[in-house]
Every structure is written in C-alpha cells, then in structure tokens.
Amino acid sequence: MDTIHFSPVKLAITGQEFRVVRSVQEAWTLLAEQWPMRPGKAHHRALTICTIALQGRAGAEIAREALIGAAAEAGIYLSAGSQPQKDTSNLLRSSLPVPHLIGIGPSCD
Template sequence: MLLNDVVWTRPVTIRLQCGLERTFTGVYDALDFLENEWPLRHGERHERAVKTCSGALNGFVPAVIARDAFMAACLEAGMPAVMAPWKVKPNFHPPGTVRTAAI
C-alpha cells in the first residue's frame, strides 16, 4: 500500500470480462486499473470514476464517493461487483456448558 493511498472500509471485488474476479482495496488500485487496464476508454462513468478517484487521492473527495464511482464504471463496462457472502459466526458454546430448560 502506498503512503498516499486511500483505503476503503469494504473492498470491491469485480468480475472481469474474462470471468476472473479481482479485488480492489483502495482508491490507488482502482485508479491504476481505470487508467492502465480498462477495457473501455470513453465511457461516461469511466471518466467520472477517474476524476473522482484522483480527487480522493488528493483529499478533495470522500473515499466512499470514489468507491461508488468506481463500481458504477465497472458496471457500465460489463464488470459487475461480486457480493461476498457474510461470514456467520458459529454458534459456539464452551465445553462443559450445557443449556437445559426448566420443566
């Protein structure tokens, strides 16, 4: 992670056009992808995402706005976000504890 990176509280995982999934943890990774690996160059949401991510790295735009712009650009390009399943904590009872109901 770079010193000037802005990390998102929730990473973004997208499904690339080839079917692979890729996870982005912050604004710098997203901007690098937008500028260097993007499959479409002239989409309206792509341009907005580049400007928004640049603004976030410079401290002018909140990270959550940059994240939303990046996700919108990905959707426009046919690369939807992949929703990670929520991790459910197991219902664990320490050994030796027994729960009984009074009759």
Template sequence: MNIPDLPWSVPLTIRLQCGLERTFASVYEALDFLENEWPMRRGQRYERAVRTCWGALNRSTPAAVARETFIAACLEAGMPLVAAPAMPAMAANAFGRPIPHSGMRAAG
C-alpha cells in the first residue's frame, strides 16, 4: 500500500541515545523510526506516537498532532530535542558576503 507522506512545516532534530543527532521532516520518517529503529518498544507515549502517525498518514489525525506525540515519545525515551541554530544577524549578498547594517562598512 502506498500512502502519501505528510511533511511537517518545521523539521525537528533529536539527539539519539548514542549522542548522534537526527532530523525528521515528515510523519512517515517519524513512523519509520518508531517502527524500525526505536530503542525501547514500550511506553504510553511511544504507543500513542505510533497510533497518531498512522492516523495522520491515513488523514484521520492532523500531522501537527503526530509531530507533538513523536516529540513526547522521544522525550520519554531519553532523546531530547536539539535547539535550532539561531538565524544570522546579517543577510548575505549573492557572493556570500555580509550585507552591512546602516552605519557599518563591509569588509572586502
């Protein structure tokens, strides 16, 4: 059966128990991880995340709900979210050089 994936508007990155970081951008990626790579296949949040991811792929649950239950399952399993990097203070031009704010000169 081919079920279309549902991308999340904002991907999330978690720190795995081994210390590596992994980014998830869609419901299917989260469900695949839950069903095939999850470190402990028990817990209320784990079970709810599996159910809601399947529900989202079947269009009976909003993708945002599946995302939140996946986050809760990750926290339950000791895999915290990784903070997103801060946006740079200055924009860059087409050559990758910073565009100065008013009163600043660009280094050349």
C-alpha cells in the first residue's frame, strides 16, 4: 500500500501520551488497532473513509477530516490548527460509494 500523506494531526491519546498522525495509513492503523476510546459513529465513519482512501477512492484530506471528527467525538484533544474545516457526518451517505468492507462495522461477526 502506498502511504498517502496529509497535514499532521496531533492527538492526546492519554493524559501524557501524544501522537502525531501524518498519513492515511497511520490514521487507519490508529483507528483499527490502537484506538484508546470506545468506538462511536464518527470512529466507524473515519475507519471506513480511511479504508476507501487507501483503495484510492477518496482523498487524504477527507480521511484527515474524518479522523479529526472521530477524535472530537472521543474527546481527544486536538492541537491548534487541527480542527475540522467541514462536517464529515454525511460523507458516506452523500458522496462516497461504500464498498462491502470485510471486518469493519457492527454487522461483522
């Protein structure tokens, strides 16, 4: 997989552990394997958008905005300049084709 970079996003994973995410692959890994909070709707949306971006079907900045939305939903501090520029809540319903994603989502066993 190619690494698709975007503007860095700084998250406070715990009170003393910060993480800077600089690519769609890093965002996907954090969301899928290392998310410190209970996943919510924005988390699921961000994971799906990152998966689509890694397939070349969505842009890196859309994935970045979705990551920021998931972090905001989880109450994770975002560094200055990392606030979302647009609402990503309707991205999957309105503009992105969503492929069948094995292993992602509440319907998976």
